[in-house]
Amino acid sequence: MGKIVLKSVRKSFGQVDVIPSLDLTVEDGEFVVFVGPSGCGKSTLLRLIAGLEDTTSGVIDIDGQDATDLPPAKRGLAMVFQSYALYPHMSVRKNIAFPLKMAGMDPVEAAKRVDAAANVLNLTNFLDRRPGQLSGGQRQRVAIGRAIVREPKAFLFDEPLSNLDAALRINMRQEITELHQSLKTTMIYVTHDQVEAMTMADKIVVLNAGRIEQVGPPLDLYDHPANTFVAGFIGSPKMNLIEGAEAAKYGAKTIGIRPEHIDIAPGGGWAGVVGLSEHLGSDTFLKVKTDQVGTVTVRAGGEVMLRHGDRIELRPQLGKLHRFGADGKVIP
Amino acid sequence: MARKPSYLARTAVTIAAWGVGLLIFFPILWTILMSFHSEGDAIKSPIEMLTSPWSFDSYAEVQERSNYALHFYNSVVISLGSTLLALVIAIPAAWAMAFVPGRKTKDLLMWMLSTKMMPAVGVLIPMYLGFRNLGLLDTLVGLVAVMTLINLPIVVWMLYTYFKEIPGEILEAARMDGASLRSELLYVLMPMALPGIASTLLLNVILSWNEAFWTLQLTTHDAAPLTQFIASYSSPEGLFYAKLSAASTMAIAPILVLGWFSQKQLVRGLTFGAVK
Numbered sequence: 001m002g003k004i005v006l007k008s009v010r011k012s013f014g015q016v017d018v019i020p021s022l023d024l025t026v027e028d029g030e031f032v033v034f035v036g037p038s039g040c041g042k043s044t045l046l047r048l049i050a051g052l053e054d055t056t057s058g059v060i061d062i063d064g065q066d067a068t069d070l071p072p073a074k075r076g077l078a079m080v081f082q083s084y085a086l087y088p089h090m091s092v093r094k095n096i097a098f099p100l101k102m103a104g105m106d107p108v109e110a111a112k113r114v115d116a117a118a119n120v121l122n123l124t125n126f127l128d129r130r131p132g133q134l135s136g137g138q139r140q141r142v143a144i145g146r147a148i149v150r151e152p153k154a155f156l157f158d159e160p161l162s163n164l165d166a167a168l169r170i171n172m173r174q175e176i177t178e179l180h181q182s183l184k185t186t187m188i189y190v191t192h193d194q195v196e197a198m199t200m201a202d203k204i205v206v207l208n209a210g211r212i213e214q215v216g217p218p219l220d221l222y223d224h225p226a227n228t229f230v231a232g233f234i235g236s237p238k239m240n241l242i243e244g245a246e247a248a249k250y251g252a253k254t255i256g257i258r259p260e261h262i263d264i265a266p267g268g269g270w271a272g273v274v275g276l277s278e279h280l281g282s283d284t285f286l287k288v289k290t291d292q293v294g295t296v297t298v299r300a301g302g303e304v305m306l307r308h309g310d311r312i313e314l315r316p317q318l319g320k321l322h323r324f325g326a327d328g329k330v331i332p
Numbered sequence: 333m334a335r336k337p338s339y340l341a342r343t344a345v346t347i348a349a350w351g352v353g354l355l356i357f358f359p360i361l362w363t364i365l366m367s368f369h370s371e372g373d374a375i376k377s378p379i380e381m382l383t384s385p386w387s388f389d390s391y392a393e394v395q396e397r398s399n400y401a402l403h404f405y406n407s408v409v410i411s412l413g414s415t416l417l418a419l420v421i422a423i424p425a426a427w428a429m430a431f432v433p434g435r436k437t438k439d440l441l442m443w444m445l446s447t448k449m450m451p452a453v454g455v456l457i458p459m460y461l462g463f464r465n466l467g468l469l470d471t472l473v474g475l476v477a478v479m480t481l482i483n484l485p486i487v488v489w490m491l492y493t494y495f496k497e498i499p500g501e502i503l504e505a506a507r508m509d510g511a512s513l514r515s516e517l518l519y520v521l522m523p524m525a526l527p528g529i530a531s532t533l534l535l536n537v538i539l540s541w542n543e544a545f546w547t548l549q550l551t552t553h554d555a556a557p558l559t560q561f562i563a564s565y566s567s568p569e570g571l572f573y574a575k576l577s578a579a580s581t582m583a584i585a586p587i588l589v590l591g592w593f594s595q596k597q598l599v600r601g602l603t604f605g606a607v608k
Binding site: 050051052071072073078079081083085086087088089098099102103150 | 499501502504505506507510512515524526
């Protein structure tokens with residue numbers, strides 16, 4: 001069981017409110033991703049749940065019990081840090097066994113659990129090495145191993161893949177997702193990478209300046225952003241947000257259209273010149289300077305061979321257009 | 333590309349380095365040389381002294397007149413005892429300052445260090461009277477206590493510097509793994525800071541061993557360490573250079589040997605964090 005409920009949780013450092021007041025429920029077994037730009041308070045929120053920071057006010061319930069004032073060790077949660085935070089003076093085996101030793105577990109039983117975790121994470125051959133002798137990916141696996149042996153109520157991940165190279169990041173992303181599918185334990189994952197958020201989460205929590213902008217399944221957020229912040233943050237490349245006369249035509253302060261929802265079509269209505277053309281093979285991303293709506297990003301097929309300076313016309317798919325009011329919120 | 337120094341430049345630097353080294357070591361060397369001559373020869377000109385016959389008479393006389401073993405034992409107890417006690421106090425203090433700093437932590441550290449800038453003689457009378465009233469004069473307990481207090485600022489500062497180099501996330505990981513504060517210190521912080529703790533221990537043993545002001549003022553016989561043993565051979569009149577040198581050599585020999593074998597650790601510890 002690992003249901004976590006935050007009720008009116010507030011955190012301030014001196015005069016600065018990092019998290020004004022926030023309510024959130026993480027259901028048992030859910031994979032929840034906190035995503036947002038740097039400094040939005042997502043890591044602070046995770047540390048509040050972990051107990052590494054004290055809340056200024058509010059209540060944190062873990063499995064129906066008030067855990068607000070419990071020390072980290074008593075909350076039954078495990079955390080994986082961005083810097084791995086392995087104990088450099090201990091072997092991999094001792095690193096993984098450390099939480100079991102702290103729990104006073106029988107060494108024979110602890111050894112069994114360490115072996116089982118090492119087996120799952122492909123670390124069996126490295127058990128007697130020190131962290132300094134491992135690669136980044138292996139170190140992160142050890143950190144995950146140290147978390148799973150405890151069989152915690154929930155796992156907390158604080159940007160665990162940020163220090164890895166791109167290829168390894170994709171591998172580890174998949175491994176963590178598979179781990180969640182096999183363990184079915186609650187996981188809360190902090191990242192600034194919205195691709196990680198989209199691919200891993202059951203539920204995404206988009207944070208901005210300590211406030212929750214929107215909570216929901218990844219595709220819900222993608223298809224139905226609640227405001228311009230979420231619209232601009234979720235999706236890569238970003239949604240085109242257009243203001244001015246063109247938005248007014250649709251009765252909105254801002255209109256949003258995703259790059260893949262703009263067609264290249266003669267007589268489309270938005271005429272412009274290709275400024276930048278990025279050919280990725282499967283897709284082509286075009287930055288087009290239009291006369292009507294400024295610069296927009298367009299996602300076209302890989303076979304589209306437009307170049308800098310080519311003049312084209314664009315047509316937005318009207319059914320996919322998002323309208324936002326003056327307060328930034330979506331107009332239903 | 334770095335320029336390779338010429339042979340001449342390297343030779344000059346080597347000679348200069350040896351020169352400086354010898355200059356610093358010379359008083360110790362001269363003390364050792366004087367200790368192996370008779371009182372009469374020890375006050376002769378350097379050439380005459382070095383060409384006069386060598387003897388162990390001064391050592392024999394010092395052994396006969398003083399209880400070297402007692403003073404050696406006292407020095408060991410005072411230096412080791414005060415350093416270990418200081419470590420027991422300073423490790424939690426430095427942990428708190430490094431990992432849970434408050435607004436006044438820096439001020440507190442500076443204040444601790446400032447006590448080292450005060451001339452010791454300034455507090456001699458209150459200290460002496462306090463010791464006398466508490467019955468601590470010429471006791472090992474008293475000396476260990478005063479040495480602990482004297483060296484505590486340095487021990488806290490050194491440990492604070494080493495602890496600052498340890499990433500806080502590792503201690504947070506230990507906390508998440510269920511470690512109590514005691515376990516966090518014992519299993520994670522101290523093993524990681526072991527080189528720093530060892531350097532602090534060595535340096536403070538040396539400082540305590542060599543401390544002469546308080547040991548001379550607060551002891552007479554029972555708790556007198558080797559500094560008192562040396563001082564007992566100094567005299568306003570008569571010939572005493574050879575015996576004084578022999579006593580000095582006997583007093584500094586153990587710490588010299590310790591320093592020699594631990595010099596690598598000491599240098600590493602003292603330059604810790606200076607270069608990343």
